Amino acid sequence: MNPTPSDQKPEIPVLQVGHLIKTFNGRRVLDEITFEVQKGEVFGLLGPNGAGKTTLIRTILDIFRPDAGEITLLGQRFSDDIKNTIGYLPEEGSLDKEIAVAECIRYFAELKNVTDIDRKIDSWLERLDLAGYKHKKIQELSKGMHRRLQFILAVIHEPAILILDEPFTGLDPLNIRMIKEILLSMSRDGTTLIMSTHQMDEVERMCDRILMLNAGTMVLYGRLDQIRQQFGLSVAVQYEGKLPVLPDVLSVNDSGNYAELIVEKDADTQAILRTLAANVKIQKFEIRQRSMNEIFIEVCRR
Amino acid sequence: MTAKSLVIAKFEFLKTVRRKGFILGTLGLPALMLIVAGLSLYSGAGFVGTSENQTIGFTDASGLMQDAPGFIRYPGMEAGKTALLEGEIHSLLVIPEDFLKTGNLTLYTTDTSLLGSTGSSRSVQDFVAENLLRHENVSGDVAQQILAPSSPSTIVLDSTGNVKGDQALTGFLLPFALTMVLALGILTSSGYLMQGIGEEKESRRGEFLLSHCSAEQLLAGKILGYGAVSLVQITVWVAISLIVIAVSPLSVLFAEIQLTWLLCAAIVYFVLGYFLFSVSIACAASLAPSVRDAQQVSAIFTMFAVFPLIFLQFLLQDPDSLLMQALTYFPYTAPFIAMVRLTLVNVPLYQIAVSMAVLALTILVLTRLAARIFRMGMLTYGKRATLKEVLGFLKEK
Numbered sequence: 293m294n295p296t297p298s299d300q301k302p303e304i305p306v307l308q309v310g311h312l313i314k315t316f317n318g319r320r321v322l323d324e325i326t327f328e329v330q331k332g333e334v335f336g337l338l339g340p341n342g343a344g345k346t347t348l349i350r351t352i353l354d355i356f357r358p359d360a361g362e363i364t365l366l367g368q369r370f371s372d373d374i375k376n377t378i379g380y381l382p383e384e385g386s387l388d389k390e391i392a393v394a395e396c397i398r399y400f401a402e403l404k405n406v407t408d409i410d411r412k413i414d415s416w417l418e419r420l421d422l423a424g425y426k427h428k429k430i431q432e433l434s435k436g437m438h439r440r441l442q443f444i445l446a447v448i449h450e451p452a453i454l455i456l457d458e459p460f461t462g463l464d465p466l467n468i469r470m471i472k473e474i475l476l477s478m479s480r481d482g483t484t485l486i487m488s489t490h491q492m493d494e495v496e497r498m499c500d501r502i503l504m505l506n507a508g509t510m511v512l513y514g515r516l517d518q519i520r521q522q523f524g525l526s527v528a529v530q531y532e533g534k535l536p537v538l539p540d541v542l543s544v545n546d547s548g549n550y551a552e553l554i555v556e557k558d559a560d561t562q563a564i565l566r567t568l569a570a571n572v573k574i575q576k577f578e579i580r581q582r583s584m585n586e587i588f589i590e591v592c593r594r
Numbered sequence: 595m596t597a598k599s600l601v602i603a604k605f606e607f608l609k610t611v612r613r614k615g616f617i618l619g620t621l622g623l624p625a626l627m628l629i630v631a632g633l634s635l636y637s638g639a640g641f642v643g644t645s646e647n648q649t650i651g652f653t654d655a656s657g658l659m660q661d662a663p664g665f666i667r668y669p670g671m672e673a674g675k676t677a678l679l680e681g682e683i684h685s686l687l688v689i690p691e692d693f694l695k696t697g698n699l700t701l702y703t704t705d706t707s708l709l710g711s712t713g714s715s716r717s718v719q720d721f722v723a724e725n726l727l728r729h730e731n732v733s734g735d736v737a738q739q740i741l742a743p744s745s746p747s748t749i750v751l752d753s754t755g756n757v758k759g760d761q762a763l764t765g766f767l768l769p770f771a772l773t774m775v776l777a778l779g780i781l782t783s784s785g786y787l788m789q790g791i792g793e794e795k796e797s798r799r800g801e802f803l804l805s806h807c808s809a810e811q812l813l814a815g816k817i818l819g820y821g822a823v824s825l826v827q828i829t830v831w832v833a834i835s836l837i838v839i840a841v842s843p844l845s846v847l848f849a850e851i852q853l854t855w856l857l858c859a860a861i862v863y864f865v866l867g868y869f870l871f872s873v874s875i876a877c878a879a880s881l882a883p884s885v886r887d888a889q890q891v892s893a894i895f896t897m898f899a900v901f902p903l904i905f906l907q908f909l910l911q912d913p914d915s916l917l918m919q920a921l922t923y924f925p926y927t928a929p930f931i932a933m934v935r936l937t938l939v940n941v942p943l944y945q946i947a948v949s950m951a952v953l954a955l956t957i958l959v960l961t962r963l964a965a966r967i968f969r970m971g972m973l974t975y976g977k978r979a980t981l982k983e984v985l986g987f988l989k990e991k
Contacts, residue, residue: 316986317982317983317986350801350973353804353805354808355801355804355805355969355973372596372598372808375805375806375807375808378805380802380805382798382801382802382805384798385797385798385799385800385801385802386797386798386799387797387799388609388793388797388799390609390613391609399601399605400806402601403598403601403602403806403807404806405597442802445802
């Protein structure tokens with residue numbers, strides 16, 4: 293598919309990926325990936341397991357080197373200085389359990405050339421509600437605390453670009469809210485967020501634009517509202533009775549007295565309503581844009 | 595070397611030296627050795643001395659023996675046995691009439707311990723030897739030399755017949771000790787390196803670390819950090835050994851030690867050997883799925899450290915054999931075999947030069963390849979990388 297250029301280009305994109313190809317043992321895991329991310333954007337990186345998201349993130353981070361294509365960050369090729377402007381929160385991996393929380397933060401902060409480390413450690417621990425654990429060993433932290441500590445390590449150097457792989461994994465609703473508020477505040481301050489997740493509701497709430505990969509190729513790219521528009525409408529029906537055959541309906545997800553109908557782009561929804569009214573008792577009839585969850589499933593099934 | 599490598603080295607160093615296992619290993623081993631040495635000295639003193647408890651009774655039908663301090667003569671077997679059973683003597687020596695012909699001696703004792711019986715045997719041997727020498731009218735000085743012969747002083751000559759500048763101890767002991775220290779250093783640092791890398795792989799921390807620094811920086815930092823750990827440990831061990839030597843009669847021997855070219859060669863081999871093994875072990879550990887697997891794979895490399903011991907017999911028999919020459923050029927055996935050969939024979943200078951050049955070149959090539967293997971290996975979780983995959987890693991840019 294052809295990449296859709298962004299509607300607005302206020303300045304040089306913070307991340308530009310052009311015709312990226314990556315092969316492992318003769319198998320192409322990334323095939324001609326081209327996209328760009330603007331400053332302050334919340335960018336969603338989507339795709340089913342094995343689509344190539346992690347490989348793409350690792351290539352952006354210079355952990356993997358591309359076979360072909362080009363990646364520029366803040367208009368420059370990758371370097372040690374550029375690496376220090378990127379923050380990364382991986383989905384999995386645990387920290388060294390035998391060391392203290394403050395010592396762990398200091399280590400990763402020193403690796404990113406952070407100045408005024410002590411003040412930043414205190415400030416971030418306070419912000420993430422971990423101040424009482426500053427001198428505790430990591431093994432004493434709960435799973436949620438461990439995840440919050442990982443978040444601090446990803447942002448302690450105030451990155452220009454923050455890459456998050458399933459950022460809300462292992463967090464309870466309160467912690468999700470806390471992290472989300474920090475992320476949105478960072479975004480408002482100009483930090484670019486690239487978020488890889490399977491939680492489509494979070495994508496809908498947070499992302500400006502998305503890139504969806506499937507089997508190493510780009511399948512969707514662009515503004516979220518435009519993509520949803522492109523996929524047409526769906527109809528949610530709450531009913532009593534037996535669902536009849538309906539016109540202009542592509543697929544039905546029927547739960548017995550509730551059904552989601554995927555309809556054709558130019559479907560006559562009034563005709564669908566009339567057919568339903570003639571056959572079942574309708575309790576609710578809602579026409580809406582298709583959810584990212586529905587779009588995700590449809591694209592992956594293609 | 596970059597600042598990030600130094601940050602990693604410092605972190606790994608401090609983390610490891612604070613571990614209880616490290617402190618216990620560093621101070622515990624010499625403490626254990628001191629205890630064993632002390633016990634041996636204490637027991638040794640017991641063997642030689644003939645204290646009241648160690649008094650030996652004897653019956654002499656041969657007529658060759660005279661009375662001596664620590665030995666009580668009994669007229670017959672019965673009287674001796676009674677004294678033994680009543681605890682007057684520690685053991686009873688029975689010398690038969692035909693002793694000179696048969697050499698048969700019998701020692702009766704109630705002490706079942708190994709140390710007790712060994713001590714009595716040595717006392718009996720000295721007692722019998724002294725009496726035999728006296729019987730043959732051998733003079734006191736001659737008898738003393740027979741009973742406690744002097745050790746010769748060795749003077750090594752070079753091929754022209756001149757006395758070599760570096761004599762046995764300075765020429766052999768120190769390089770040999772350095773070879774052993776290298777083997778020890780490799781074994782200890784490889785242990786820490788394996789554990790460190792293995793833990794990071796198991797906890798899937800490698801990816802996060804690689805988002806902070808390059809594989810080259812991470813590898814260099816780890817090798818430096820764990821190398822420093824190993825150096826501290828060996829320094830403590832060597833320092834304790836030197837203190838023990840300094841207060842013992844061995845201190846005279848070490849006073850001769852001078853900085854010779856052989857010692858310089860030992861230091862060069864030590865540094866080159868350490869880097870070669872560290873890089874190799876780091877790669878092996880990064881490819882293994884767990885700490886346990888890493889230990890198995892790395893054992894291949896640590897085996898090279900004990901090569902001189904495996905080949906010791908051939909090495910001493912013919913240090914210039916074709917096999918030994920070949921092992922001098924093979925990078926993984928060069929630091930050990932070359933050093934031992936240097937202490938035994940005059941190894942041609944070109945062989946040393948080629949051996950060191952091969953080692954340096956191998957390190958150079960391996961370091962370039964190691965970073966790729968290490969980077970990809972650290973990200974291969976839960977399974978052992980296949981040969982095809984490793985070859986694929988090497989093709990990575």
